[in-house]
Amino acid sequence: MVDGKRRVSPPDGGWGWVIVGCCFMVTVCTRAVTRCISIFFVEFQAHFGADYSATAWIHSLVDCTTMLCAPVGSLVGNRWSCRVAVMFGGLLSSCGLLLSSFTTSLELLYFSLGVLTGLGFALCYTPAIAMVGCYFQRRKALAYGIAMSGSGIGTFVLAPAVQLLIELYSWRGALLILSAFVANLCVCGSLLRPITLLEEEEEEGEEKHGEDERCFISCFLSSKEYRFLLLPDFLGLAVSFLFLASGCSLPFVYLVPYALSAGVGHQNAAFLMSILGVIDIMGNITFGWLTDRRCLKPYRLACYVFSVGMEGLCCLFMPLLRSFPLLVPFAILYGYFDGAYVALIPVVTSDVVGAPYLSSALGVVYFLHAIPYLVSPPIGGWLVDVTGSYTATFFLSGAALLASALILSTVAGIRHCCRRRHPTTVAMETKHEPFPLSPSDQSNCFMAFNKEAVGQAVAS
Template sequence: MVAGKHRGSRVSPPDGGWGWVIVGCCFIVTVCTRAVTRCISIFFVEFQAHFGTDYAATAWIHSLVDCSTMLCAPIGSLVGNRWSCRVAVMLGGFLSSCGLLLSSFATNLKMLYFSAGILTGLGFALCYTPAITMVGCYFQQRKALAYGIAMSGSGIGTFVLAPVVQMLIELYSWRGALLVLSAFVANLCVCGALLRPITLQAEEEEEPCGEKQCCDDMEKPPKEGMDILSLPSSPGSSAPRQRRRWSFLSCKEYHFLLLPDFLGLAVSFLFLASGCSLPFVYLVPYALSAGVSHQHAAFLMSILGVIDIVGNITFGWLTDRRCLKPYRLACYIFSVGMEGLCCLFMPFLRSFPLLVPFAVLYGYFDGAYVALIPVVTSDVVGTTHLSLALGVVFFLHAIPYLVSPPIGGWLVDITGSYMATFFLSGAALLASAAILSVVTGIRRCRRRFDSVLMLPSCYHHGP
């Protein structure tokens, strides 16, 4: 996903070289977007106390930043296609830094809804999808490992930022902490400047899904539309290049929306997004209500973050192995299901020593599935359509991210406990894994059934 203006020789994904710089930039982008978003939950109690609001009203801040990031993800894809990843990430870094800067001067929750929620989320959206797509452009053979390292930024960022943010709040109040975060997020502009465009050769026909058992009969993603990498045409072919530049609105580019496997992924993502954000929003408040100190509650977020890194990298490395590469989707389903089980047991953990195993297990499987989302999506739609597909995938997260934290807060307000909130999270995650399992099973059965139907025809035309 690079600018059509960039000229250079067409190459295969280098699987190294400057690609590791791209991985490093994507790592910083995930730190500045996903980790900072998670750490907003540390401000939860501070906002409540300062503005005198209930759980549901305060939770809208976290909901809006998550929702804006995902809802505007297609905008990040389109900006990256129309101009370049570099422009998209630098612009997003500027907007998100300004949003956090304005938040430090907020006088009411409505102002925080706009600055910390909408403006910061829009900036994160412009950065997130283009940076992730660039990793897929530079890697093919070691794609899962590269994504695992890049996406581990959310985990290591949470590990480092959680205690740092708590310390900043104690030293400078929540306003000073947001001011420091604003300066930190401005580093996204530097990351954007390092995103060097690459011009790839046209993709050869390849199986778009690693799950051979259930995807052999899948229709291949269309190749006749605009290459998402915006391959530059020859100097004398400005008209075709102009048509390609504006063809990101072509229906052909979104033909992957009709692929059965992508539709199954889409429905699964809706349930996943409904449950995965609740533990990050309510882990610290729940720990405080159970009598855990502020420092220990923030340390739980650090534990969750550092184990998240282990899940990112180990699952990325393992699913690049030849024996597991065809089963990436199964690994993804397993990790989401384990997250759901962790949430179901959460309300019965009422002390810091008991909450530590939850943070370890939830963090590990969270890192595992997060690293596999772009890999599984790429396996389904192909690298050519990865940018637009990720935009749609993150867009599907938007509404669940918007409504689930306030619903969780509303359940806390009316029940006086966090049990219903964590049960809701666990049920949604288990439903996500179950739906994708059923879709995969149906596809597998259909493939076998079609093979049986084709058998007599093969015998009839045999020698």
């Protein structure tokens, strides 16, 4: 017993599979519903007399708000509980969709569907994903693979269903039914049974010194919850996520227009997206299962870097693919590795910061996705307008993805060299502690490594 709380290890099963099922439904109700909003665009244009660019801001606002407010979801989950965060988020997003079905202007849709629904999704998404990491350790990658596959499976099922609802009940009726469907987030939230994971107590003096050292972050943020922000490992991970988010969304936006410009028929162009979505699901689950195997488990970060790098290479070769038979392999490869890295984002983040800090860390991680998600599609479209082709857009996507993989590889390489120069770190890591060194110790380690490298360069 520690402070009246019982030490609990991740059960790797039992109620944990209920948590995985709940997280699966959360990704269906948030990410899949967000993808399906684009189906309403033609209806919005016809009803409000708006052009495509004005209507497209709705989708961008939902996506951006969901990621931008991800730290709010983490904060609510940490201060109260993940159950409260998901239930309140479900209520908020359902109300946003309900109000959208009665809206009378596009500007009101920006608020109700873009901001209000996006904020509700943000309150649900991060806490639900963090709960999976609390219940699983040995089979964490598989659990996350199943949970995150809800986005692909949900899109595959919801897209035709939403189109049918629009045809039967108009866009207002479809939004009303979606509001009732999203209300199931409240049910999912009620099933998120809290679990307390306690690590070994740190020495009181070291904890106080660490708090003093990190007090500059913000008086609003708890230094205990956000101590990982000073870790060099996490900082490198954060920078790589910025580049990742800048490149990963462009192929989803421009694959169909590019295929049409290459002479592929409308039906086959749409079929490419279906292939990508189905293979994405396979990547979620199979890559999660593979990286839980004993032989690959120590190399999960390397598997993540490999997935992102392969996506980048696929984009660089995209301009050479000018027919449907050649674009099918692209859809298969890109879809598989997209599903692979999406499933590994929470796993890699958890390996860096540890399960107790996962909710806060994921909030920051998804927050970093917000602005790139908002601006990269318009930048890609501007490049198409300026150059008259999609080559520059796909080169931008590929370069950003490769830069993300390169940055993370560099950070991992520096960390490996740093560990070799500090053997005590390796010994401590064998105890599976998420922070083998304190933030200040890691910073000193990196400074020592850099100083030694500079000294060797001068001597040579």
